[in-house]
Amino acid sequence: MYTAVAAVYDFNHDGFPDLFVGGRSVPREYGMSPSSYLYVNDGNGHFTDIAKTKNPDIANIGMVTGAVWADVTGDTSKELIITGEWMSTHIFSFKGDHFVENHTVLDNLSGWWQTVTSSDLDGDGHMDLVLGNFGENFYLHPDAEHPVKLWINDFNQNNTLDKILTYTVEGKDKPVFLKKELTDQFPGLKKQNLKHHDYAQKTIQELFSQELISKAIVKKVNYCSSIIAMNDGKGNFRIQKLPALAQLSSINAAICTDIDHDSKPDLVMGGNNFQFPPQFGRLDGSFGMVLLNRGNGKFEWLDASRSGVVIPGEIRDIKEITGKDKRYILMAQNDEVPLLYEINTQVPVGKNQ
Numbered sequence: 001m002y003t004a005v006a007a008v009y010d011f012n013h014d015g016f017p018d019l020f021v022g023g024r025s026v027p028r029e030y031g032m033s034p035s036s037y038l039y040v041n042d043g044n045g046h047f048t049d050i051a052k053t054k055n056p057d058i059a060n061i062g063m064v065t066g067a068v069w070a071d072v073t074g075d076t077s078k079e080l081i082i083t084g085e086w087m088s089t090h091i092f093s094f095k096g097d098h099f100v101e102n103h104t105v106l107d108n109l110s111g112w113w114q115t116v117t118s119s120d121l122d123g124d125g126h127m128d129l130v131l132g133n134f135g136e137n138f139y140l141h142p143d144a145e146h147p148v149k150l151w152i153n154d155f156n157q158n159n160t161l162d163k164i165l166t167y168t169v170e171g172k173d174k175p176v177f178l179k180k181e182l183t184d185q186f187p188g189l190k191k192q193n194l195k196h197h198d199y200a201q202k203t204i205q206e207l208f209s210q211e212l213i214s215k216a217i218v219k220k221v222n223y224c225s226s227i228i229a230m231n232d233g234k235g236n237f238r239i240q241k242l243p244a245l246a247q248l249s250s251i252n253a254a255i256c257t258d259i260d261h262d263s264k265p266d267l268v269m270g271g272n273n274f275q276f277p278p279q280f281g282r283l284d285g286s287f288g289m290v291l292l293n294r295g296n297g298k299f300e301w302l303d304a305s306r307s308g309v310v311i312p313g314e315i316r317d318i319k320e321i322t323g324k325d326k327r328y329i330l331m332a333q334n335d336e337v338p339l340l341y342e343i344n345t346q347v348p349v350g351k352n353q
Helices: 179-185 196-200 210-214
Strands: 002-009 018-025 037-041 047-049 063-070 079-087 090-095 098-102 115-119 128-132 148-153 162-169 172-175 217-221 227-231 237-241 251-257 266-271 289-295 298-302 315-322 327-333 339-343 350-352
Touching: 002 063, 002 079, 018 079, 063 115, 063 128, 079 115, 079 217, 115 251, 128 251, 128 266, 148 210, 179 196, 251 327, 266 315
Parallel strands: 251 315
Antiparallel strands: 002 018, 018 037, 018 063, 037 047, 063 079, 079 090, 090 098, 115 128, 128 227, 148 162, 148 217, 162 172, 227 237, 251 266, 266 289, 289 298, 315 327, 327 339, 339 350
């Protein structure tokens, strides 16, 4: 199992920091939910996982990409916010000896979420959420009426799980993969689909038996925009899409920090994903992003000449580093060296180190 995140917080308030560890994926079994863990610290260096016994919903929550602790319900205790691919964003409060889920509008937004962070963005004293998704420039363009689905089962009965991707056309689940791709993997389909025209008319339910379809694990995505979730202080959220230029690619990492010294948290974000098959194209429209907080939920996009940030690669993580009298932004890239930016103390322009 690959791990995505470890988030620290003393959720049982015994004075010792506890851990949530989110599972990212199962090796060679994309789409399957790995195990995630809730480790209780006894103060002597011993950690006990309570997820499997007390919270199986968290232990098997999905393909986690990000998690953060933040008080979003106004009870002074922090909630656990978890997000990931092929899932919605979940919010849990610790009650007694286990976690209870808080249901919000975020439950309905299933995405390829890549990151989550929190800050009081509108200055009302309540913690808001920033959620990075794949953006609105992706090949399949899923939405509530046209979800993309991942069907997982041993479709050719060879004791190996297969994954078939579909998208919605006129309310029907049509395979995304081309005829040759699917019939090479499942030769038994060739006789039923001799012509490309025949294959193009078929849904996944028509290509495979009802028994195989009924036993399949089905995951879906119905929302692709990166968003801010504005909190009313009681755990209710108003969804606000990030500006259009922020939707050109995925947002894989984000931090909230005051760049222009006006006491409002600004957004520094990065993205891109080059790992898709050629027919999907690359998500490469991001060069790193700085959005200045102008208050009341309004953000101003800084172009590269003002922000100083130009990173065409795949940004995977962003952290702020505080020195003796300077502040820095460290950006980690996939297959590239990390980049360090100094935050200018006079104007909101970064300087690449």
